[in-house]
Amino acid sequence: MIAVVTLSQHFAPAELPGAVRAALGKPLRRAAPLTRLALAGALACLPAECRQRPTALLWQSTSGPRLETLVLLDEMRVDGEPLPYDFLATQPAIAAAQIQAVLPGLQSAMHLPLDSEGAANWSLLLALAVGWLADGRYEQVLCAQIDHWADAASGHWLALSRTPLENSSLRLQLVNKATGDALADTPDLPARLADWLASGAGPTLSLRSPAAPRLAVEFARLQSTRHRHVRIRF
Amino acid sequence: MTRPVYLAETALLCARGDSPAAVAGALWNGECSAGQRRLGERTFPYFGLPLAETDWMRRAEQAIRQVAGQLGPLPAETPLFIASSSFQIGHFEQCGKPFDLPVASASFSRRIAGWLGLAGPRASFSNACISGFSALDAARSLIGAGLMDDALVLGVELANDSTLAGFAAMELLTRNLGRPFDARRDGMILGEAVAAVRVSAAPASWRIAGLRTGLDGHSITGPNPDGSRIADVTVDCLSDAKMESGDIDLIKLQAAGSPGADLAEANALRRIFGQDMPPLLSLKPALGHTLGASGLVELAALLACLDAERIPATAGFAEADPEIALFPMVDRSTAHVDRALLNLIGFGGGLASLLAERRP
Numbered sequence: 001m002i003a004v005v006t007l008s009q010h011f012a013p014a015e016l017p018g019a020v021r022a023a024l025g026k027p028l029r030r031a032a033p034l035t036r037l038a039l040a041g042a043l044a045c046l047p048a049e050c051r052q053r054p055t056a057l058l059w060q061s062t063s064g065p066r067l068e069t070l071v072l073l074d075e076m077r078v079d080g081e082p083l084p085y086d087f088l089a090t091q092p093a094i095a096a097a098q099i100q101a102v103l104p105g106l107q108s109a110m111h112l113p114l115d116s117e118g119a120a121n122w123s124l125l126l127a128l129a130v131g132w133l134a135d136g137r138y139e140q141v142l143c144a145q146i147d148h149w150a151d152a153a154s155g156h157w158l159a160l161s162r163t164p165l166e167n168s169s170l171r172l173q174l175v176n177k178a179t180g181d182a183l184a185d186t187p188d189l190p191a192r193l194a195d196w197l198a199s200g201a202g203p204t205l206s207l208r209s210p211a212a213p214r215l216a217v218e219f220a221r222l223q224s225t226r227h228r229h230v231r232i233r234f
Numbered sequence: 235m236t237r238p239v240y241l242a243e244t245a246l247l248c249a250r251g252d253s254p255a256a257v258a259g260a261l262w263n264g265e266c267s268a269g270q271r272r273l274g275e276r277t278f279p280y281f282g283l284p285l286a287e288t289d290w291m292r293r294a295e296q297a298i299r300q301v302a303g304q305l306g307p308l309p310a311e312t313p314l315f316i317a318s319s320s321f322q323i324g325h326f327e328q329c330g331k332p333f334d335l336p337v338a339s340a341s342f343s344r345r346i347a348g349w350l351g352l353a354g355p356r357a358s359f360s361n362a363c364i365s366g367f368s369a370l371d372a373a374r375s376l377i378g379a380g381l382m383d384d385a386l387v388l389g390v391e392l393a394n395d396s397t398l399a400g401f402a403a404m405e406l407l408t409r410n411l412g413r414p415f416d417a418r419r420d421g422m423i424l425g426e427a428v429a430a431v432r433v434s435a436a437p438a439s440w441r442i443a444g445l446r447t448g449l450d451g452h453s454i455t456g457p458n459p460d461g462s463r464i465a466d467v468t469v470d471c472l473s474d475a476k477m478e479s480g481d482i483d484l485i486k487l488q489a490a491g492s493p494g495a496d497l498a499e500a501n502a503l504r505r506i507f508g509q510d511m512p513p514l515l516s517l518k519p520a521l522g523h524t525l526g527a528s529g530l531v532e533l534a535a536l537l538a539c540l541d542a543e544r545i546p547a548t549a550g551f552a553e554a555d556p557e558i559a560l561f562p563m564v565d566r567s568t569a570h571v572d573r574a575l576l577n578l579i580g581f582g583g584g585l586a587s588l589l590a591e592r593r594p
Binding site for chain 2: 061062063064065066069070072073074076077080081082083084087088090091092093094096097098099100101106107108109110111112113114115116117121124127128131132174209211212214215
């Protein structure tokens with residue numbers, strides 16, 4: 001069985017450094033907003049006793065480092081050469097290296113930038129995660145959608161584990177054909193899963209992705225645990 | 235992983251040629267000259283594509299259509315996995331202010347899919363220098379699990395000033411030659427390329443026997459000098475392939491001529507192979523470091539070399555570094571290679587090892 005924790009976080013961009021400081025217990029210096037969002041979400045998903053376990057991070061983003069890219073392009077136009085930190089801030093891959101310092105079990109990370117507004121690739125992330133957990137490659141896989149815009153920052157998370165986490169509310173499996181109610185593959189999937197959990201409707205819910213018809217994912221309620229979806233809004 | 239995944243077909247456009255076979259021939263002949271790219275008052279060596287078009291987007295289309303033309307017909311529903319570290323930033327540089335960035339950061343991938351005539355599932359991967367192997371890892375995982383049968387994995391890294399300037403600002407580039415593992419190495423040379431690898435459940439000449447990615451958080455610009463994390467990933471890859479270090483016939487190094495990363499890679503290899511070091515080869519002095527495309531570029535080039543049984547010498551290596559004390563091949567070889575290990579060490583801490591095995 002693969003247990004799932006859902007998490008959705010929303011921040012005003014100016015409040016993000018403070019939220020990360022609260023989660024870490026110290027300031028996180030010289031980190032791009034996407035890194036801060038990833039760190040805040042990863043720490044909220046995994047309690048301290050789970051942070052040494054072999055873990056992978058699969059994260060997608062619509063915005064990517066949009067604001068940082070605009071800064072870089074402007075520096076290039078004006079000065080012809082960016083400040084090193086401003087270049088680093090446009091490289092989302094470096095987020096994982098900074099997260100590993102507080103999540104020592106993080107063994108691998110994959111960043112998937114999205115190519116269409118309003119669409120996501122959760123079905124792909126979850127299919128990879130399920131396969132890697134089944135193969136024993138990792139004990140936990142964190143799947144996330146992280147976006148940072150001028151006026152809002154958000155992180156939507158599904159933490160998958162071979163052993164139930166303290167706050168698991170769902171189990172997940174790949175199925176040949178989705179049955180029952182289905183969700184579309186959109187960036188806020190974890191929030192909509194939480195809404196479904198809270199509504200008490202139906203025993204299972206599927207993720208439908210027209211782009212990947214053979215990647216059917218089915219969620220089912222865990223009977224023995226309370227629903228503990230976490231939605232944080234600052 | 236329930237079934238093997240094969241490397242069914244490759245295509246390549248880079249500074250050394252316009253097909254894998256042409257690139258293999260150029261490598262065998264020792265071609266390694268680089269062009270130049272100007273950045274303000276400075277000039278850096280650079281491995282550019284031989285395309286005359288100056289409009290960035292039209293040039294990108296030419297490059298990608300050229301690579302697509304090397305492949306056999308692809309069904310429109312073929313899944314497409316695109317790897318890049320810079321996507322279309324060169325286009326925005328050229329268009330100038332106001333920079334019209336699309337809402338979705340990888341929107342360039344939609345355009346690429348259109349040029350390729352592919353309308354199936356599509357995903358983009360941006361993991362700095364290991365992007366290509368991350369994409370290959372995802373495709374292999376899904377094919378291995380039976381969730382798809384074929385996929386096209388495309389690496390795209392095209393010229394732009396932002397990347398060059400960023401690497402220059404961090405003093406990671408040489409102004410001279412790429413010298414992997416050499417005592418005089420002082421940085422890497424960047425390049426541009428497009429490479430495609432079609433992976434399939436259908437048997438082909440080579441299979442992906444092992445593939446693992448990893449992470450070294452020692453520093454965001456370089457791995458731990460002791461090589462321990464790099465070694466962990468290579469050991470995981472060997473384990474995935476159910477092989478021992480003694481099974482490896484050839485290692486395609488990451489070695490780009492970087493003072494720190496080359497040393498870390500050497501230390502990692504010594505941890506695994508000890509005194510029984512397989513032949514070592516670096517392709518970057520002849521192709522440049524093509525960043526997000528590099529894994530696929532070097533895989534396509536290497537398989538063409540191995541198919542021709544003509545393994546090139548490593549350009550740029552002449553004087554051993556006593557701290558590294560490993561020696562890339564300086565003579566060409568016609569040895570038959572059945573198993574080749576390919577290493578990537580990425581900017582930002584990404585690591586990857588792939589083990590390609592020839593089908594008996």
